[in-house]
Amino acid sequence: MGYQNRVGSKFGGGGVAGAAETNVDRRERLRKLALETIDLAKDPYILRNHLGSLECRLCLTLHTNEGSYLAHTQGKKHQTNLARRAAKDNKDSQLMIAPAPSTVRHKVFLKIGRPGYRVTKVRERIDYDQLGQRITEGDGPPREGLMVQVHLPQIKEGVIPRRRFMSAWEQRKEPPNRAYQYLIVAAEPYETVAFRIPAREIEDEAEDPTGWNWSHWDPDTKQYSFQFMFRN
Numbered sequence: 092m093g094y095q096n097r098v099g100s101k102f103g104g105g106g107v108a109g110a111a112e113t114n115v116d117r118r119e120r121l122r123k124l125a126l127e128t129i130d131l132a133k134d135p136y137i138l139r140n141h142l143g144s145l146e147c148r149l150c151l152t153l154h155t156n157e158g159s160y161l162a163h164t165q166g167k168k169h170q171t172n173l174a175r176r177a178a179k180d181n182k183d184s185q186l187m188i189a190p191a192p193s194t195v196r197h198k199v200f201l202k203i204g205r206p207g208y209r210v211t212k213v214r215e216r217i218d219y220d221q222l223g224q225r226i227t228e229g230d231g232p233p234r235e236g237l238m239v240q241v242h243l244p245q246i247k248e249g250v251i252p253r254r255r256f257m258s259a260w261e262q263r264k265e266p267p268n269r270a271y272q273y274l275i276v277a278a279e280p281y282e283t284v285a286f287r288i289p290a291r292e293i294e295d296e297a298e299d300p301t302g303w304n305w306s307h308w309d310p311d312t313k314q315y316s317f318q319f320m321f322r323n
Contacts, residue, residue: 121165131157134164149176206281207242213318215303236303236320237288243278244313251308252278252315256293257285278315292322 131137136149137160145154147163149172154160163169215233243252257273259265262285274286296304296319306317 118162121162124165131160149173201280202282203245203280204282205284206278208276208284209240210286211238211240212236213238213303213320215301215320231323234294234303234320234323236318237286238318239274239276239286239316241276241278241284241315242313243281243315246281246313247279250279252276254306254317259290276315289321294320294322 136147138146138148140146145157145160146152147154147160147169150163150169152163152168154163213236215235217233241252246252254274254276257275259267259269259271259273262273264285265287270290271287272290274288275283276286277283294304296306299320303320304318306315308315
C-alpha cells in the first residue's frame with residue numbers, strides 16, 4: 092500500500108498510516124494467513140447459500156467470498172462465539188454423563204406365591220359411666236380402622252414381616268387416584284401384597300395411648316397381625 096502522497100511524508104517514502112488503513116492491512120494479513128492454514132471444508136459453521144455468498148452459522152453473518160469469511164473467523168466476534176459454544180457443549184456433555192451404577196445389590200429370591208390374609212373393619216368402642224359421662228379417652232366420634240391378619244407358614248427362618256403405607260403416586264400398578272393409598276406387606280419368600288385403603292391420615296402406633304393401634308408377629312403360628320386406626 093502506497094503512502095507517498097500523505098501529509099508529512101517525503102517524496103518516494105511512505106506516510107504515516109491512520110487507524111482505518113492499519114485495520115485494513117491487518118485484516119488482509121489475517122486473511123492471507125487463514126487461507127494458508129485453514130481448510131474451509133472442515134469448518135462446521137460455513138454455509139454457501141443459493142446466491143453464492145458465504146454465511147457463518149455461528150455468528151449469523153453474510154460474506155461475499157472466502158477471504159472475507161476467513162477474516163471474520165479471526166475476528167473478536169467469531170472467537171467469542173466459539174468460546175461460548177465450547178463452554179455450552181462442555182456443560183451439556185457433563186449433564187449427559189450417566190450416573191454411576193448403584194452399588195446396592197438387589198436381593199433376588201424365588202417367590203412361592205401370595206400369602207393368605209384376612210382384613211376386618213374395626214370401630215372404636217366408647218364406654219360411658221352410670222351417669223352417661225364418656226370415660227373413653229378423647230371427645231370425638233368413634234374412630235374407624237382395619238385389622239389385617241397375614242398367614243405365612245413358609246416364611247424364611249429369621250425373617251420378620253414388614254409393612255408400610257404408599258401413596259397413590261408412588262405405585263406404578265394402577266392410575267393414581269388421590270382418594271386411595273396402599274398398604275404394603277412383604278415377607279420373604281412370599282410375593283409382596285398390597286391393600287388399597289382410603290387416603291385418610293393414619294394414627295401413629297407409638298403415639299396412641301388407647302392401644303387400638305398395635306402389631307404382633309407370632310413365630311409359632313407364623314401369623315402377622317396388626318391393627319391401625321384412621322385419625323378423625
